[in-house]
Amino acid sequence: MVVRPAVLGDAAGIAQAHIASWRATYRGIVPDAFLDGMDPERQQARWRNLLGPGRATVWVAERSGVIVGHASCGPQRDQAMSGWPGEVYSLYLTKAAQGAGTGARLWNHAAESLRRAGLAPFVVWVLTQNPTVRFYEHMGGRRLMERPVVIGGVELPEVAYGFADGR
Numbered sequence: 001m002v003v004r005p006a007v008l009g010d011a012a013g014i015a016q017a018h019i020a021s022w023r024a025t026y027r028g029i030v031p032d033a034f035l036d037g038m039d040p041e042r043q044q045a046r047w048r049n050l051l052g053p054g055r056a057t058v059w060v061a062e063r064s065g066v067i068v069g070h071a072s073c074g075p076q077r078d079q080a081m082s083g084w085p086g087e088v089y090s091l092y093l094t095k096a097a098q099g100a101g102t103g104a105r106l107w108n109h110a111a112e113s114l115r116r117a118g119l120a121p122f123v124v125w126v127l128t129q130n131p132t133v134r135f136y137e138h139m140g141g142r143r144l145m146e147r148p149v150v151i152g153g154v155e156l157p158e159v160a161y162g163f164a165d166g167r
């Protein structure tokens with residue numbers, strides 16, 4: 001598995017893996033209509049925008065030339081989170097690519113990018129019902145606060161994990 005910085009041409013591959021991971025992760029949590037309606041073209045445009053200069057820092061995991069996941073990070077988006085200048089915006093692997101150490105590699109690259117940019121300590125938001133909360137606890141995250149988020153017209157709780165030592 002190769003883990004490398006993303007380039008603009010990765011937008012389609014990231015979008016495809018992202019949608020597949022959302023559908024596998026959030027079925028039964030996020031409304032089916034939202035998951036089934038995720039549009040590769042629209043997601044690709046979103047990623048092309050995010051990969052542009054001065055936006056997020058993105059890392060991809062690639063196996064045999066196929067992108068199977070990504071991590072994205074950058075400046076904190078929530079003004080209420082003062083004292084936490086950085087944020088990991090997303091971390092997703094396809095089901096088949098999970099459980100082999102790649103998530104930890106992507107995470108470590110994102111954390112290092114934030115540290116180098118002076119954006120540590122940082123947070124990550126995760127839906128409270130997502131079993132991945134355990135991954136963030138395993139990586140040394142501390143539960144900070146909860147808030148509601150609306151996805152597909154349904155309000156769901158999400159929780160912030162803080163990484164004070166930059167891990």
Ligand SMILES: CC(C)(COP(=O)(O)OP(=O)(O)OC[C@H]1O[C@@H](n2cnc3c(N)ncnc32)[C@H](O)[C@@H]1OP(=O)(O)O)[C@@H](O)C(=O)NCCC(=O)NCCS
Nearest residue numbers: 025091092093098099100101102103104126131132134135
């Ligand atoms: C979360 C995710 C990125 C983790 O990546 P991964 O490649 O499966 O995890 P790794 O194999 O790198 O695991 C690293 C360590 O975390 C542990 N771990 C991974 N997932 C875990 C979980 N759900 N609960 C507890 N521990 C977990 C592993 O046991 C491993 O432990 P070790 O350091 O003792 O070896 C991946 O499972 C994923 O994409 N999940 C679905 C999408 C998602 O929920 N993303 C987060 C949205 S906020």
